[in-house]
Amino acid sequence: xxxxxxxxxxxxxxxxxxxxxxxxxxxxxxxxxxxxxxxxxxxxxxxxxxxxxxxxxxxxxxxxxxxxxxxxxxxxxxxxxxxxxxxxxxxxxxxxxxxxxxxxxxxxxxxxxxxxxxxxxxxxxxxxxxxxxxxxxxxxxxxxxxxxxxxxxxxxxxxxxxxxxxxxxxxxxxxxxxxxxxxxxxxxxxxxxxxxxxxxxxxxxxxxxxxxxxxxxxxxxxxxxxxxxxxxxxxxxxxxxxxxxxxxxxxxxxxxxxxxxxxxxxxxxxxxxxxxxxxxxxxxxxxxxxxxxxxxxxxxxxxxxxxxxxxxxxxxxxxxxxxxxxxxxxxxxxxxxxxxxxxxxxxxxxxxxxxxxxxxxxxxxxxxxxxxxxxxxxxxxxxxxxxxxxxxxxxxxxxxxxxxxxxxxxxxxxxxxxxxxxxxxxxx
RNA sequence: GCGGCCGUAGCUCAAUGGUAGAGCUCCAGAUUGUGAUUCUGGCUGUUGCGGGUUCGAGCCCCGUCGGUCGCCCCA
Numbered sequence: 001x002x003x004x005x006x007x008x009x010x011x012x013x014x015x016x017x018x019x020x021x022x023x024x025x026x027x028x029x030x031x032x033x034x035x036x037x038x039x040x041x042x043x044x045x046x047x048x049x050x051x052x053x054x055x056x057x058x059x060x061x062x063x064x065x066x067x068x069x070x071x072x073x074x075x076x077x078x079x080x081x082x083x084x085x086x087x088x089x090x091x092x093x094x095x096x097x098x099x100x101x102x103x104x105x106x107x108x109x110x111x112x113x114x115x116x117x118x119x120x121x122x123x124x125x126x127x128x129x130x131x132x133x134x135x136x137x138x139x140x141x142x143x144x145x146x147x148x149x150x151x152x153x154x155x156x157x158x159x160x161x162x163x164x165x166x167x168x169x170x171x172x173x174x175x176x177x178x179x180x181x182x183x184x185x186x187x188x189x190x191x192x193x194x195x196x197x198x199x200x201x202x203x204x205x206x207x208x209x210x211x212x213x214x215x216x217x218x219x220x221x222x223x224x225x226x227x228x229x230x231x232x233x234x235x236x237x238x239x240x241x242x243x244x245x246x247x248x249x250x251x252x253x254x255x256x257x258x259x260x261x262x263x264x265x266x267x268x269x270x271x272x273x274x275x276x277x278x279x280x281x282x283x284x285x286x287x288x289x290x291x292x293x294x295x296x297x298x299x300x301x302x303x304x305x306x307x308x309x310x311x312x313x314x315x316x317x318x319x320x321x322x323x324x325x326x327x328x329x330x331x332x333x334x335x336x337x338x339x340x341x342x343x344x345x346x347x348x349x350x351x352x353x354x355x356x357x358x359x360x361x362x363x364x365x366x367x368x369x370x371x372x373x374x375x376x377x378x379x380x381x382x383x384x385x386x387x388x389x390x391x392x393x394x395x396x397x398x399x400x401x402x403x404x405x406x407x408x409x410x411x412x413x414x415x416x417x418x419x420x421x422x423x424x425x426x427x428x
Numbered sequence: 429g430c431g432g433c434c435g436u437a438g439c440u441c442a443a444u445g446g447u448a449g450a451g452c453u454c455c456a457g458a459u460u461g462u463g464a465u466u467c468u469g470g471c472u473g474u475u476g477c478g479g480g481u482u483c484g485a486g487c488c489c490c491g492u493c494g495g496u497c498g499c500c501c502c503a
Contacts, residue, residue, distance in 0.1 A: 027494080030494080030495090073503090076503090077503080081503090083501095084501070084502080084503090085503095099503095100502095100503055101503040102503090103503070104503090129503075131501095131502080131503075133500090133501070133502085134429085134430095134498095134499095135495090135496085136496080136497065136498070136499095137496085137497065137498090139502090145503090270502095270503095271501095271502060271503070273503090274503095316503075344461095344462085344463095346461050346462085347461080375460095377460075377461090377462095378460095378461050378462055378463090379459070379461085379462055379463060380463085381462090381463085382462055382463035383462095383463045384463085385463070386463050386464075387463085393462085393463085395461075395462075397461075406461095408462075408463090410463075413462090413463085413464095415462080
């Protein structure tokens with residue numbers, strides 16, 4: 001009984017699956033994703049692997065708020081960071097931001113209650129994080145990021161443990177040392193060199209920038225940026241250098257059986273601000289994707305952010321690049337969503353008996369569905385059952401009233417009459 | 429914030445400046461108790477949007493929005 005004056009937006013006609021476009025589409029915002037069931041299953045499969053491996057390494061899960069004070073990030077990265085994140089003023093005039101990373105939150109939480117926890121802490125989280133920048137390949141405005149951190153342990157064995165976890169996460173997806181490589185570097189090595197060569201601290205930023213870009217820029221440009229240090233630095237980038245810290249980490253990885261998974265590479269400096277020791281990134285061997293994951297030691301961050309002097313390190317792994325890589329290598333986790341039973345109602349006079357059976361199956365833990373629409377043709381119901389990935393169809397007919405049903409194997413198409421009782425537990 | 433490329437049906441794509449189409453998907457029927465194939469029918473567009481040129485624009489021009497790739501930046 002439509003009166004005709006309703007806006008098209010509010011008219012719902014279930015018989016029409018598609019119709020004239022009567023109002024503008026509302027796609028998700030730039031850089032944000034919808035997760036339809038298939039994508040959601042894929043995302044959850046990734047989460048499941050992440051959780052499984054992290055807990056296997058003795059890490060425990062935590063989380064923080066998705067919204068934090070803007071100051072928390074500015075304190076760590078400078079005021080200009082605001083231009084790169086989602087920030088706004090809330091109704092209480094507070095300057096807030098959607099979290100661009102979890103590490104400041106972690107530092108805040110640990111500083112707040114560090115006395116409550118035995119050291120070292122091995123914590124992981126799977127936050128959705130946000131950044132305000134133009135989307136590009138492997139980089140959106142939101143993504144989910146596995147974060148694994150070890151706090152309160154200064155030894156290099158902690159660095160190795162963290163990197164080993166990252167390697168094992170990648171292995172758990174079916175990737176091998178043929179697919180990826182950890183590029184290991186030592187930020188402290190560069191700092192030592194800068195001090196030894198009397199480079200003033202205000203020039204360090206440009207120095208790290210030059211190293212970071214040396215792969216993507218012509219050598220002449222890098223030389224120009226490095227000035228008098230050019231020969232020495234380019235030699236180190238090309239041929240490596242001595243580092244007792246890297247020796248220790250590499251030894252630990254090798255005895256764990258990961259000798260083929262890493263290479264020493266001093267071009268990795270990981271951003272600019274807070275890393276203090278070992279830093280590393282994982283890349284796919286073909287180089288067609290940006291970094292899969294990366295991390296390092298940040299021993300000063302907790303002191304600077306929360307006033308608690310505690311060594312710390314960690315890594316982050318996003319779902320976007322990882323998902324692209326797994327898809328390209330045919331290693332995307334299987335996401336088939338199936339049913340144990342689909343109850344097809346062949347005879348509407350037994351619908352109530354069929355619903356009783358559906359409920360019993362569900363109570364018994366069986367994934368069970370049925371055709372809600374009354375009077376759906378049996379053929380259509382079986383088609384649905386098959387499309388939904390059900391292993392068996394149960395054809396509910398008059399025999400159901402005497403405790404029997406037709407059980408049909410949807411793969412073999414074989415069908416037999418069975419007592420209903422046998423469906424509740426015995427038959428899988 | 430800057431630049432390259434691309435925007436046609438839900439999806440993948442056609443259409444010399446001259447009446448906007450196909451395949452797939454979806455829904456239904458052939459088939460009122462049996463799903464893979466097959467056949468038939470149905471739904472579907474302000475050609476992203478707004479201007480301009482032209483007798484006439486999906487096509488050419490300008491702008492804008494969106495997508496994508498890169499730059500900047502990288503947590």
